[in-house]
Amino acid sequence: MITYYRQLIIWVSVTVVVMFALPFAVAKLVSECSGMALCMMMFFVINPIYSVILGFNCGKNIRRMWNLPLVSSIAFLAGTWLFFDIREVWFMVYAVIYLALGWIAMMVRKYLIKQHKIHERAD
DSSP: OHHHHHHHHHHHHHHIIIIIIHHHHHHHHSOHHHHHHHHHHIIIIIHHHHHHHHHHHHTTSHHHHTTHHHHHHHHHHHHHHHHSOOOOTHHHHHHHHHHHHHHHHHHHHHHHHHHHHHHHHHO
């Protein structure tokens, strides 16, 4: 039980850094020229990869950790809307895509665990 809460705290902390603090850093600390390139990297590389990693990790215990990809998407949406000062609808599309990537990765992990257990019983 303690390890679950410890994992939860770690993943929520990393989510806050990746999905909330990175938009702040890009919006407030870098120049406009490099900011656009960093936004593209963040939206198309860093956030999707993080969503997949988070979802894959949550697949170990879906009953307790199914909501972490949702928390991650909400943190992304809050961070972009707050720090970019744009209430762009496309940020919601990105958040839904990150949520879908996380949940798909979670289901893939669950499927792989199930297949591994089936093969263990057969051997």
